[in-house]
Amino acid sequence: MKNDNKQHDQHEQERRSPAAAVAAYVRLFLSAQQLHLFNLFSHLLLLAFGFIIGITLAFSLNRQHLLLPSNNNNPVSVNNNSQSGIKRDGLGSFLMAGKEAIMHDMSDDELLWRASMVPKIREVPLRIKPKVAFMFLTRGPLYLGPLWERFFKGNEGFYSIYIHSHPSFNASSVPKTSVFYGRRIPSKGVRWGDFNMVDAERRLLANALLDMSNQRFVLVSESCIPLFNFSTVYGYLMNSSKTFVEAYDLAGPVGRGRYSQRMRPLIKPSQWRKGSQWFQIDRALAVEVVSDRQYYPVFKKHCRYGGCIADEHYLPTLVSIKFWRRNANRTLTWVDWSKGGSHPSRYMRSDVTVSFLKRLRHGTRCRYNGKTTNVCHLFARKFMPHSLDRLLRFAPRLMHFHSS
Ligand SMILES: *[C@@H]1O[C@H](CO)[C@@H](O)[C@H](O)[C@H]1NC(C)=O
Ligand SMILES: *[C@@H]1O[C@H](CO)[C@@H](O)[C@H](O)[C@H]1NC(C)=O
Ligand SMILES: *[C@@H]1O[C@H](CO)[C@@H](O)[C@H](O)[C@H]1NC(C)=O
Ligand SMILES: *[C@@H]1O[C@H](CO)[C@@H](O)[C@H](O)[C@H]1NC(C)=O
Ligand SMILES: *[C@@H]1O[C@H](CO)[C@@H](O)[C@H](O)[C@H]1NC(C)=O
Numbered sequence: 001m002k003n004d005n006k007q008h009d010q011h012e013q014e015r016r017s018p019a020a021a022v023a024a025y026v027r028l029f030l031s032a033q034q035l036h037l038f039n040l041f042s043h044l045l046l047l048a049f050g051f052i053i054g055i056t057l058a059f060s061l062n063r064q065h066l067l068l069p070s071n072n073n074n075p076v077s078v079n080n081n082s083q084s085g086i087k088r089d090g091l092g093s094f095l096m097a098g099k100e101a102i103m104h105d106m107s108d109d110e111l112l113w114r115a116s117m118v119p120k121i122r123e124v125p126l127r128i129k130p131k132v133a134f135m136f137l138t139r140g141p142l143y144l145g146p147l148w149e150r151f152f153k154g155n156e157g158f159y160s161i162y163i164h165s166h167p168s169f170n171a172s173s174v175p176k177t178s179v180f181y182g183r184r185i186p187s188k189g190v191r192w193g194d195f196n197m198v199d200a201e202r203r204l205l206a207n208a209l210l211d212m213s214n215q216r217f218v219l220v221s222e223s224c225i226p227l228f229n230f231s232t233v234y235g236y237l238m239n240s241s242k243t244f245v246e247a248y249d250l251a252g253p254v255g256r257g258r259y260s261q262r263m264r265p266l267i268k269p270s271q272w273r274k275g276s277q278w279f280q281i282d283r284a285l286a287v288e289v290v291s292d293r294q295y296y297p298v299f300k301k302h303c304r305y306g307g308c309i310a311d312e313h314y315l316p317t318l319v320s321i322k323f324w325r326r327n328a329n330r331t332l333t334w335v336d337w338s339k340g341g342s343h344p345s346r347y348m349r350s351d352v353t354v355s356f357l358k359r360l361r362h363g364t365r366c367r368y369n370g371k372t373t374n375v376c377h378l379f380a381r382k383f384m385p386h387s388l389d390r391l392l393r394f395a396p397r398l399m400h401f402h403s404s
Pocket of ligand 3: 228229230232399401
């Protein structure tokens, strides 16, 4: 009470001169900031403590599945804190943090900032098995999940899974034995065609970037299927010298017609591109996407009216302006727009035949690492729930998935 009065008096005095008033505001502002920072740090500390406990447990439960430092023969001397139950295991345990606990309460701004960090030392002091991050952008349940389960089986340690689904979706029906169990990231509502689709993509990328071992990033939906087995997909992505963001220039209302003159001078009409939302990119480009603060606000402001579908233009345009040198301008996700309209063809049970799947696997020609190939698509859409049993039937033989 006394303190309050004192403070009050101080404020009274300061109010008399404008300069003093400003100083008082700055002080108030700073102390609020400090308080905020302090809160943030204490949360982070708690989080880190939780991670370390989780990781220690995981390490002692199953050592052979974990990334271990390749040269831990000269450990730095640390306090022997085995009494407190915390075991240290060098850099490996810190890098594992993202893998063990993917739920967090960071805001989008905090998450994007954290994900934009890049190590300045290029040589990695421990052996990291590069992983492919499969990012599922879904509305509700992953109805083709059993096919993906079979795809992933036996390849543990070479992939990670992230799911962004509508907040109203109750994910507790996912069994503990599923590869999808506990892989949902903090998600927000998304409407097809709305700008928040771009936010969801960036949210998925940022979450996946938190795990340093993720080196390739693949965006898929619940209606996507893999067309090849895991080893083929992994090798194709890891060995590629290019990123796969489809980008093309299209005349007419659903192409250049979606460009807004208000995007000048940052984006010229000749730089406007269209392309599929479903991309396959590497870590360097993923970092650029989550840290873009130049094109993102312009799209957010001007690509939301007049039928501008942001997710079909933001990445294609951004990549074509700044990162085109390493981009293949094509996507690895097969889709059929030939029937026209605003949605591609959907495939039911009866559409799924061996010859159809063969055509998707080898029916096109394209360039890959400077050579012509007939493996141009690793994924395909849009497959409806009833197509699952036939896909499961054909997958082992045709796509060489692990059987049983
Ligand atoms: C740490 O201390 C425990 C006993 O408190 C001891 O058994 C253990 O060998 C010590 N470890 C190291 C690396 O010194
Ligand atoms: C989610 O589903 C489970 C049963 O699968 C149920 O026990 C739980 O209450 C549901 N949660 C919500 C928020 O609806
Ligand atoms: C994956 O499929 C290819 C053919 O596309 C086959 O040669 C290879 O043996 C398969 N890999 C596994 C692990 O089954
Ligand atoms: C990448 O290509 C090389 C040579 O073409 C091959 O030996 C290697 O197995 C490929 N890597 C993967 C991960 O498939
Ligand atoms: C991709 O498109 C850009 C123009 O947007 C072009 O400069 C580049 O050569 C294209 N790359 C390939 C591999 O076709």
